[in-house]
Amino acid sequence: MIETFGDYFVPLMRILDELPDRTGRSGDVISLFEQAYHNEIAPNQYTENNSGNIRWVHNVRWSREKLKLLGFIDAPQTGIWRLTEEGHLWLDEHPGATHLSTEESKPKRKNKTTPSVEKAAVAGSDVGFLVDLQNHLADALKPIIGSIFYDFIQRSNYLQIRLAGFLGCHYEFTLRRGTHEIALHFESSAKRSQSRLRGFEPHIAALGQSLGMPVLAGYFQSRGWTQVRVEKQAQPLTKKLVAEHTDLVVQFVAATFPILQEIYATDRRTPHRSANKNKPVNISPVHKILDQEIEAIRAYLEGRNSFQVSDEKLCDWVNFCYTFRMYDEGKNLFSLVNEAEVNPWYFERTSRIAKICGMRSRQA
Secondary structure (H helix, E strand, O other): OOOHHHHHHHHHHHHHOOOHHHHHHHHHHHHHHHHOOOEEOOOHHHOOOOOEEEHHHHHHHOOOOOOOHHOOEEEEOOEEEEHHHHHHHHHHOOOOOOOOOOOOOOOOOOOOOOEEEEOOOOOOOOOHHHHHHHHHHHHHHHHHHOOOOOOEEEEOEEEEEEEEOOOOOOEEEEEOOOOEEEEEEEEOOOOHHHHHHHHHHHHHHHHHHOOOOOOEEEEEOOOOOOOEEEEEEEOOOHHHHHHHHHHHHHHHHHHHHHHHHHHHHHHHHEEEEOOOOOOOOOOOHHHHHHHHHHHHHEEEEOOOOOOOOOOHHHHHHHHHHHHHOOOHHHHHHHOOOOOHHHHHHHHHHHHHHHHHHHHHHHHH
C-alpha cells in the first residue's frame, strides 16, 4: 500500500526506468504513476492536504525532489524527469525493493568494492536533516499561516519557506558550520528590503523576549538585502534535534508573521511614486492580478511550487506569455503540455502561439 511519503520513491523510480532513455515529462510520469499504482495508492492519498493539493500528486512531485537530492533523478530540462545511472544501479541492486527511506545509501558502483549498502549517505547529513525538518514543518505551519499557500525550496544546506502574496521575502533555515540559523529574508530592491527591515526594528526587543533568545537584524549580501534572524549553536543532526528545530521555526514564524503581514499591508496602502513625477501612482487591482499570474508562471517553471497545473491551464499561460512578450516562458510552458488532455482546436491554436514565442525568443 502506498501511503507514507517514503512509499513513493521506488515506484516512481520504476516508472522512469521503464521509459525510453529513462526520461519523461512530469505530467506524463504522474499519469503513468496513477495508471500503474491506482490500486495500491491508499484512499486517504486522494484527499486534499492543507495546501489544497491532492496528496498522492503532491507526494509524487516531492518524491522527485528528494530523489534528486540523492542523485537518483535529474532534470535535463524544465519539466523533464530522468532516472540517473545511479538510480538505475540502485534498482538493479535491489530488485525486490518496494521502499526507500531518506536514510537510504547511495548505490554501489559496479566493479568497485564498497562497504555494506547499509552505510548511510543521508542519515545524519545536512540533506537528510532538512528532508526530515521539511516533513515536520509541512503541516505544523498551517495553523499560523492559515489559508495562505506556502511552499518549500530545499538545497544542500538550507530550507526556504516561501509564502504566496509575499514577494521579495522568505523564511529560511540554514545549517552553517558553527551555527544553525532561522531567518526572515528580505531580498527585493535595496530600498524596499531596508524599508521592511525598519518595520521590524521597533519589535526586535519584544521578539527576543517572546523567543527567549537574542534576535538579530541587519544587512546581508552586497545587494542591500536585509534579514531578521536567530541563531543556535550547531549540534549533531539527530532526530531529537529535528523536533527541537521544528518547534523553534514554528515559534519564530508565529512571532514574526503578524508583523510581516502588517508591513506588507502598509506597502499596499502606500502610494508608489513615479521616478519622474512627484505624484502618487496607484497600483490597480488588474495590475496586481497580472503580477500574481506572472509570479505563478515563473514559480512553476523554476520548480518553486508543488501544486498540479492542468494542461489546459498551461495553454492559457502560453497565450498569456505571448500577450505580455514573455516569449521564453511561453515556449518552455508549451513543452510541458500533454496534447491528449487539451481540446484539439485549443491545442492547435496554442501550438501556433508557442512557435511564434520560440521564434521571438531566438530573435531577442
